[in-house]
Amino acid sequence: MRWLTGWSGLTAADPALAAVRPLAGTLLWGGPDPLWAVGDWRPDELRLAVLRPGGPATVRGGLDPHDPADSADRDTPATLRLAVAGRCGATDRELADGLAAARGGALRHLTHWPGSYTVVLRAGTRSTVLLTDLAGARPVFHTPFAGGTAYATAALPLADLVGAPVDTAHLAARLATPETPETLGDRTPYRGVRRVPPGHALGIRGGRPGLTSYLESGAEERAEAPAVRELTRALLEAVRCRVRATGPADRPRLGVDLSYGTASATVALLAAAVPLPPGPGTGPGPERPAARTGAVKGSWARRAEPPEPETLPAVTLGDPDGPALAVHAPRLRHLLVPPAAPYADLADPLAGPLTDEPGPALVHAARHTAAHRAGGADHLTGHGARQVLDGHPARLADLVRAGRSLDLLAPLAALAGADRATAGALTGTLHTPVTVLRAARRLARTRYADALDDLALQLTIRQEPLPERTVGRALAADLAWHRPGPAAHLLADEPLAALAQHLRTAARGSAPTEAPGARRARLALHRHAAHYRTLVHATEQHGQRLHAPFLDNQVVRAARLLPDDLRLRPGARHALLAAVLAGTGRTDLPADWGRAPGPDPHAPARRGLRAAAPALVELLDRPLLAEAGLLDAPAARKALAAATDPAGNAPPGTLAALAELVAAELWLRRLTARRPGSSWTGLPAAPRPALET
Incomplete structure (x- = not known):
């Protein structure tokens, strides 16, 4: 660190x-x-x-x-x-x-x-x-x-x-x-x-x-073309300043993540297009004699062979038969690293690194460490692209507030099509658009004080969030000023009551002037950046630097110029990144680039929980969080037993709750054991x- x-x-x-x-x-x-x-x-x-x-x-x-x-x-x-x-x-x-x-x-x-x-x-x-x-x-x-x-x-x-x-x-x-x-x-x-x-x-x-x-108080949205040009310029400059870095010579100078998404693929292609500077210890070399023209007998021109460009390791965590996003560049050398399961190496909870703050990255540290160990001295990732470029669901309420209801048609139609394919024609055609539109209008007219009171009530009753059966219902549930964290229902009554009282007191104060969608998107970005910082502290190798160009100031500023209706279009992030690559000369991408379904992002967490069940049971037997009065230990053990049941299929909310709790417990134990x-x-x-x- x-x-x-x-x-x-x-x-x-x-x-x-x-x-x-x-x-x-x-x-x-x-x-x-x-x-x-x-x-x-x-x-x-x-x-x-x-x-x-x-x-x-x-x-x-x-x-x-x-x-x-x-x-x-x-x-x-x-x-x-x-x-x-x-x-x-x-x-x-x-x-x-x-x-x-x-x-x-x-x-x-x-x-x-x-x-x-x-x-x-x-x-x-x-x-x-x-x-x-x-x-x-x-x-x-x-x-x-x-x-x-x-x-x-x-x-x-x-x-x-x-x-x-x-x-x-x-x-x-x-x-x-x-x-x-x-x-x-x-x-x-x-x-x-x-x-x-x-x-x-x-x-x-x-x-x-x-x-x-x-x-900047006066940052207004631009039209689509100027905003995309500014995003292209900012992202290319962010990648260039990393490529120019000079790292130690004990590993490849530059490496990239190549996961199943378009963000890491875009960063990889941009990095492969920027020439590397001369490496450490490589000078201009000895002077060569002037090239001959052949005008004198026996003086044919001697042409030196150009050096081969240095390759970049593009690291993918996955199985050889798993689907991957097709990315082709002459300088990319694809490395397939067998992934370690989350929650690995928990036999000794004190053996891992102590980060500055707790975060879910602690339970995924072994998984990401393998990829970063195979990467370069400067390793570029696509972290933060979803939070910087995507339109948060709450931005639908911003469109309602601005009187731009017609701009809701495209995202509502996409949600209806997704639910129609999975839940039937009636649900997709009628229930999903109506549910999402009602939730957007309700958020648009909800007072901020009422939202804080509603959050206090949700903390008080400690209701376990139920998994939503359709995409539309899940999105409608996210249309709110505030939502409890996934682990809120597993905490003890006393801290939840104290937080609820604090929220009711804060409801008497002034309300923010920010629109609900813009506010939720900004806070989600801050939370992801904090998680990324914990990931860096937990998995970065000695002498290595992990980079997230999407989290740079210039890229965040450029993304804020994107119109809301552009962000909320179906597949907006993939289209934006394809436009960025097209602006840098990469125009051979297929029309459906990045839109093919990838592997289940929650499957590794389910496998890791089942494999580490004995160590997790021992960890939650006498947790420090419970000794501090924060955790309802019986409820946490019950959630762990349900998630590790081989016959069950833990929902994403339960997986996120256990990741937060286990990470906090690991961090607390390592901190108390430190001198x-x-x-x-x-x-x-x-x-x-x-x-x-």
């Missing part, structure tokens, strides 16, 4: 603080407000810029030897420092220009460069600003420390620094209402450690933190943290 950390505005006169620093950290700048980088950062992933009065901005690598003239002791209130950590496609000149523009207080332009990165800006000696990304894949955390504020790009080191215990109320909110800001707030699994929301800047002035949004304060040196000995109820 790689992270940045520092603090600002410390006022406590404690001599012991001078010895506190992150273990194995690299000092990026010193002074009273220092900044460190911790972990296996590459030289091109850390860049620093300094702007002093009366001179131009200078840019250097964060791991380069320090210049004595660049000492922080020479900083004045007019000195500006900029640190960019991660994969950023900006040139050194663009960083210098961006720092000069930030002198006047502008910040938004620092988030418009290609790539995925974190920005730290220090103005003078008493002001520090950190910028998060729009999706939430690169969050920032902060906590009070020694009269000032400590910050980091990971929450666990800050909990180590201040000795923060586990926040069980936040764990309950994550499990019961994972997409409801009223219950989640800015809290983290560690009490007292706060999260900066996506699309916000954390400003620390005089030691006091403050949040400012940099979201406190192991991220820092110079800290006084602290007692082991205990669970607080």
Whole structure:
């Protein structure tokens, strides 16, 4: 795990603080407000810029030897420092220009460069600003420390620094209402450690933190053609800045995921079309004699054979006979990796990695680790495409609100056709369109306060969600401002009652101005980005970098320009990605590309549950979640027994609930077994943290 950390505005006169620093950290700048980088950062992933009065901005690598003239002791209130950590496609000149523009207080332009990165800006000696990304894949955390504020790009080191215990109320909110800001707030699994929301800047002035949004308020939809062109440009730039990276030479430099979807296939084809830069240690080579023309006897032109292009491993998890999306490119070398089942390697729950936060990726870690081990030093994935490009079902209510009911005809007709093929002509032709249209109109006129009260009622009665028999009914159930999490009905009464009371109190506050569909889509993106971050922490190999270009700021901004009716068309994501590839010159894709049915996405989870049933029964025999008062252990064991029954077929909701619970239990056990304060040196000995109820 790689992270940045520092603090600002410390006022406590404690001599012991001078010895506190992150273990194995690299000092990026010193002074009273220092900044460190911790972990296996590459030289091109850390860049620093300094702007002093009366001179131009200078840019250097964060791991380069320090210049004595660049000492922080020479900083004045007019000195500006900029640190960019991660994969950023900006040139050194663009960083210098961006720092000069930030002198006047502008910040938004620092988030418009290609790539995925974190920005730290220090103005003078008493002001520090950190910028998060729009999706939430690169969050920032902060906590009070020694009269000032400590910050980091990971929450666990800050909990180590201040000795923060586990926040069980936040764990309950994550499990019961994972997409409801009223219950989640800015809290983290560690009490007292706060999260900066996506699309916000954390400003620390005089030691006091403050949040400012940099979201564009006037981003309006464009017509289809300009929006697709902007999406093509943004996605191509996102892939290019990854291809230009220079990783270690112990594995292929670049690799791609090639699953059964169009998102990973699009990223693979874009990456294969971008030429790789010269590898490490490959210089221009010895000079060759000038080519001869044959004008003199025996002087035929000597033509050097062009080197073969470096191939990219395209990794697919699956069986040799399983269906796969046909993708052909000269530089792609297809690798088929036998997949490990989810819930594998649970014989010792403490053997796996400890991530910054809990997430379902912990139960799928063994499955994805095999694919990433076979990939490249920079491994590109298609994570986030569904959340960035697809139209959330709740966007149907946005069309009703805007008086665009005619735009509902295409998605309703597609739903009717799908249900007509599976549930009969009457259901598909009549029941499905009527049910979905009623749900969309109901959501369009529902007050936000009433939606919070309805969610509180659902948590109170602890009703197990029933599997919907048709696609239309499942979509209609998702047409709401809020929905309980899949594991909500397995929690204990006390935390659910506390959350319900909190929701009823929040219902008295002001309602958001955002439309329900846009709000649900944004929160779903934030949740997926958090899950992807946990996946990176759990499965990324040493020296490897996993990339999700669809979660970049530029791609998210470009996707927000897409019209709602375009998003909601049947097969919209596949058509958009085919248009992106066509814009880059790949026009030989079939008309039905990506629309063929793939393998059952829930089959591996069912197989993994049955195979790991003994280990899961032992895990839930005396769970720490129950000891903390969060889990109804008998209900969880009953759900596990039903899901592992060979004669049964667990519905997707049950599978998701068990994945959330098992992941939270694994994370909690690994955290309590960890030695406190192991991220820092110079800290006084602290007692082991205990669970607080």
